[in-house]
Amino acid sequence: MSNIKQKIREQIAHMITDAVAREGFEAVAFSVETPRELSHGDFSTNAAMLIAKSAKMPPRTVAERLLSGMKTEGTYVEKVEVAGAGFINFRLGIGWLYEVLPLVEQKGARYGEVSAGGGKKVMVEFISANPTGPMHMGNARGGALGDSMASVLDFAGFNVTREFYLNDAGNQIEKFGCSLEARYLQQCGEDVPFSDEWYQGEDITERAKEFIAEVGDSYVSKGSDERRQALIAFGLEKNVNLMKKTLEAYGIRYDVWFRESDLYKSGEVDEVLALLKDSGHTYEKEGAVWFRASDDGEKDEVLVRANGVPTYFAADIAYHRNKFLKRGFDKVIDIWGADHHGHVARMKTAMDAVGISPDRLEVVLMQLVRLMRGGEVARMSKRSGKAISLGDLLDEIGVDAARFFFNMRNAGSHFDFDLDLAVEQTSNNPVFYVQYAHARICSIIRLLAEDNVRVKFVSEIDPTLLLEDAELSLLRKIGELPDEITAAAQTLEPARMTRYAIELANEFHSFYNACRVNVEDEPLKATRLKLIDSARQVLANVLGILGVSAPEKM
RNA sequence: GCGCCUGUAGCUCAGUAGGAUAGAGCAAUUGCCUUCUAAGCAAUGGGUCAGGAGUUCGAAUCUCUUCAGGCGCGCCA
Missing domain, CATH: 1.10.730.10 (Isoleucyl-tRNA Synthetase; Domain 1)
Structure with missing residues (x-):
């Protein structure tokens, strides 16, 4: 037994069920809860109030009758009484508290563990930041949330896998390549334009410089395609290593780094597209392949663009199918920024379409973070003068404060992060x-x-x-x-x-x-x-x- | 316009399948170090649970509605 309170709660529930049957009342779904006030006992039940109606008796009378034949011998319960509107309060002897010490000693670093999860395989996928630049505050919050959630589930008896989905394919990687290529050529003295749609950050120029440090201007004379591929491979590796390093400093270690590109290589994206098509969930319009979600009241969404390239959505369906079917997770938890909430319903509809029960997928939406310094919104890093990255945050306030603060609020609440308070030693x-x-x-x-x-x-x-x-x-x-x-x-x-x-x-x-x-x-x-x-x-x-x-x- | 999230003390937030007198922390006021770390403890004050209507023994919690803030509705991810 790893939870003494649970054991006692079950004992009390049993006593009530027996009493209900003995008095000939209708069985009800009563609760056994811990009252807010200790003066109301250690546990309390609302059973009498629920029975009152069908029994056509005042709640307190029902409570008295339930209580009348209740035997507390051999249980933790010392005293039972009727109180308030008809609550039955159970006061325990202090004996049970003394059982806490042996339990802590026996379980040690695993004290707190329960078996609720029953060893079920559960994945927590979190952060999954684009590898095209530094991680931001949303990633920081998601990281603290996801990693601690995974630890909680582990203690709750689940078999937990932490996973990072690496978006190393698709549109944004193309943009990444174009951005790197332009910066590379510019650094090599070429006069090339830089599109507004590309990644504007300094880090792109940095990657280009690092590339030059390794290969010089040898790629200037090569074909654009070859050049871009080399830059992407180089930049991606640099960025991923940087992320791993930052995340390690943040106390996060993943079990799996899953690459989106692998879904294309293995043919799983095509596979899932064929599956959807065969089952009649798709249609063609203006040269693109669409997912039909309108039957479920959702908006239809493009799976394959007119140019033949599958969308992120298509890959994501394949990815989730992989999680459940290929790797056999019982339950998958995705942690997303609240700005992705429009995606949730469609994703679940898609799960349904490929034959996976949508409630095995749980999406936790997380509201965005505002950093506050001196009572005002802080946008720039003190050190670098640029947008504050996770790395900057760790430099400024340390891991402990960051991890703790991000878990002070539930995911659903907007979070103002007080940078001044986080470093206060009071x-x-x-x-x-x-x-x-x-x-x-x-x-x-x-x-x-x-x-x-x-x-x-x-x-x-x-x-x-x-x-x-x-x-x-x-x-x-x-x-x-x-x-x-x-x-x-x-x-x-x-x-x-x-x-x-x-x-x-x-x-x-x-x-x-x-x-x-x-x-x-x-x-x-x-x-x-x-x-x-x-x-x-x-x-x-x-x-x-x-x-x-x-x-x-x- | 439609959809999602949020609205609780001056501030930041809890409030556990509807439950008892709505709770913490900070801020404010006041006590406590000849004693294991005062980075601590104890006490006091502070509320139309955004407004309204409904459901019932009972609503911060469920339903409807109004208001305020955030976000989403791309062949982006």
């Missing part, structure tokens, strides 16, 4: 607040170790010595992690982990002010030391999920 800054809790614990452990007092095994201490409110609430908070993981995985909201981390840090800091660890009473000292060491472990686990370091000293 309690205003939640990253420091949480890290400080971890460092503070490490500091106590370190000092006690100097006196030869070590953290003991749970079998060597007596958890029931923990009786103070501060101690019990800390234990309670530690005990909540499996539930939090479950919820975060279910809602695909790793931001829950950030909030949990802050709450846990808060519980520890309160404990710290209320109770000393280094007391005369040796058994109590050992037990409290075990308690804070468990808190340390849990903080480290959560920070790990968030991709934030857990410093031992600050």
Whole structure:
């Protein structure tokens, strides 16, 4: 059992179901939840209110009857009572809290893990930035979100794959090639025009210069096609390596870098086009091949342009088919910028058309980010003077602040990123607040170790010595992690982990002010030391999920 | 015009399959270091949950509607 609270919840649900049957009430889908206020007990159910109508009785009467024969012997429940409009509140004895410590010890770095995922294969595809330039703030948010979501799912018992889809084919690569070629020729002294439609960034010129450093002007005299291909290959490799480096600094490592071009090479794009055509999902108009989505109330979309080149959409269908059919993922999560939301419904319609149930694909849309500095929108990097890239952000505020801040808000909310706050070394800054809790614990452990007092095994201490409110609430908070993981995985909201981390840090800091660890009473000292060491472990686990370091000293 | 997202304390946001007196953090005011890191803790004040109507035992949450902000509706990705 990896989740004590879940076990108790099931126990209570069982007691209620039995009581409902015994009293001859109609079975209802009641909930067993944790009331906001502790004074309302540890768990509470709305069963009586739901039954009231069909039983034609006041809710409180129903509650009394349910309660009348309820046996709590042999359960964690100490007290049951009717309250409010007809809630039945369950108060637990404190015994269950003491089971938290052995569980943390046993699971260690995997404490928090639950089996909800049942080992299902799930892919999280995130960032998938165009390799034609540096990564921007949308990529930064998507990276923090996707990577932590993947970690959450891993803890929730899924078999997780992190994937980056590399758009190394199609239109934007052509543009990339044209841009590089023009810059290359310009750098070699040729007078060639530069189209407004190409990539204007400095990085293109940089790539051209680097190319010259390797091959000189030898490509000036060659054919445009050959020249462009060489530049694309060169620029792509440079950019991809740069991305990998930046992402590594950002704490993200992918399992798979999937190349769009491979879908063309393997014939999967043609394959899926044929499939759609044979099943009557396409039609031709003005020389182009269209996907018929209008049956589902969506707009039709071009699959193959009049010039014979398939669109991104066509490749994307092939890509998703590959994820499900060729590689057997049970579930795929795509993280996209909110500006792509128009694509979601069509993608799902297309999934349906190639015979894949659309609800196996989950698209998480992420609102865009505004960087704020000095109360105003910051567009330019302090260092480079250019648009702020992920690399610039990491230089300015560091990985920890970036990873933590991007996961403070749910994907769906617009996010103003306060750059000033992110580097502040005060309690205003939640990253420091949480890290400080971890460092503070490490500091106590370190000092006690100097006196030869070590953290003991749970079998060597007596958890029931923990009786103070501060101690019990800390234990309670530690005990909540499996539930939090479950919820975060279910809602695909790793931001829950950030909030949990802050709450846990808060519980520890309160404990710290209320109770000393280094007391005369040796058994109590050992037990409290075990308690804070468990808190340390849990903080480290959560920070790990968030991709934030857990410093031992600050 | 049609579609999607958002609107909760001065600010930034939570609010768990409708649940009890709507919560945190910051900012403001006030206490707490002869004691393991005061990068901390405790207390106080602060709300027409954008407005309106409906559904019901019960709505910030569901439905309808109005308003405000963001985004999308390419042979771009």
